[in-house]
Amino acid sequence: MEFNGESILITGGSGGMGVSMARRFAGSGARVALCDLDGGAVEKAAAELVGEGLDVIGVAADTTDESSMAEAVAAVIQRFGALNGLVTAAGIRQTAQSFLDLDLDYWKKIQEVNVTGTFIAIRAAAPALIESVGSIVTVASVTATAARMNQSAYCTSKAAVLSLTKQVALELSPQRVRVNALCPGVTATPMIEQAVRTDGPNLLKEKVEGSLEQFRPGIPLGRLATADEQAAATEFLLSARASFITGTAVYVDGGVSMLG
Numbered sequence: 001m002e003f004n005g006e007s008i009l010i011t012g013g014s015g016g017m018g019v020s021m022a023r024r025f026a027g028s029g030a031r032v033a034l035c036d037l038d039g040g041a042v043e044k045a046a047a048e049l050v051g052e053g054l055d056v057i058g059v060a061a062d063t064t065d066e067s068s069m070a071e072a073v074a075a076v077i078q079r080f081g082a083l084n085g086l087v088t089a090a091g092i093r094q095t096a097q098s099f100l101d102l103d104l105d106y107w108k109k110i111q112e113v114n115v116t117g118t119f120i121a122i123r124a125a126a127p128a129l130i131e132s133v134g135s136i137v138t139v140a141s142v143t144a145t146a147a148r149m150n151q152s153a154y155c156t157s158k159a160a161v162l163s164l165t166k167q168v169a170l171e172l173s174p175q176r177v178r179v180n181a182l183c184p185g186v187t188a189t190p191m192i193e194q195a196v197r198t199d200g201p202n203l204l205k206e207k208v209e210g211s212l213e214q215f216r217p218g219i220p221l222g223r224l225a226t227a228d229e230q231a232a233a234t235e236f237l238l239s240a241r242a243s244f245i246t247g248t249a250v251y252v253d254g255g256v257s258m259l260g
């Protein structure tokens with residue numbers, strides 16, 4: 001039981017990756033708090049995992065709101081007694097659109113959720129993580145270091161998440177709090193299912209309506225990632241097995257990043 005009663009907070013907790021991460025961490029002995037916007041959805045996600053015999057709670061919170069995140073962290077500490085890990089998986093996608101046409105408020109919204117929300121969540125959890133000498137994993141993307149057609153707001157936001165990760169890792173290294181970024185490639189979650197539904201024809205040359213198959217070309221390992229594969233890498237980064245790893249990015253992308 002790798003985590004042996006340690007508590008881990010996951011933002012974006014009722015999303016595809018969040019739930020898979022919770023299942024893995026709790027299966028390894030962690031007490032997990034899922035945090036997400038919709039109280040009903042996060043309670044439902046937590047209840048399902050509790051039904052599997054796992055120690056999971058749901059907390060409604062908005063990562064873009066400082067007081068909401070402060071309350072969420074306080075609730076988790078009150079329930080579990082400490083906070084040992086944070087995963088910032090909350091994020092939103094961008095509808096495929098040229099930067100020339102992108103509405104400025106839409107641009108700002110994506111930066112607010114993906115970048116500022118990550119910053120707020122880290123800052124809210126930092127005092128408790130310093131106290132526990134805990135660990136943080138941010139969720140950036142393979143697009144943090146590569147351009148994608150018609151994804152200027154999303155790619156820029158994920159590049160900022162990667163930069164923030166290194167910055168926070170440096171500033172928390174005297175306290176021995178490790179901070180790393182997960183850089184997923186295309187992963188079968190509701191976020192991608194929605195992208196296929198709304199952007200399919202624009203996002204990729206090949207139109208395979210309603211099918212995740214359209215993401216396969218260009219992935220050296222020839223398939224999408226599963227959410228559990230992202231969870232496995234995140235579990236490693238959070239755990240003592242990664243005790244000398246900080247300020248870096250782990251790409252779980254089937255080899256996409258090696259293509260440049």
Ligand SMILES: NC(=O)c1ccc[n+]([C@@H]2O[C@H](COP(=O)([O-])OP(=O)(O)OC[C@H]3O[C@@H](n4cnc5c(N)ncnc54)[C@H](O)[C@@H]3O)[C@@H](O)[C@H]2O)c1
Binds near residue numbers: 015183184185189191
């Ligand atoms: N799925 C992919 O292919 C992929 C690839 C690379 C990176 N990512 C990143 O991985 C992370 C998880 O994505 P996913 O695929 O599980 O998507 P998802 O849409 O299933 O989950 C994202 C969750 O974040 C929550 N969220 C959004 N704004 C929030 C806010 N302000 N406060 C709290 N919660 C909020 C949503 O409600 C949702 O439950 C995201 O940051 C995403 O950008 C996903």
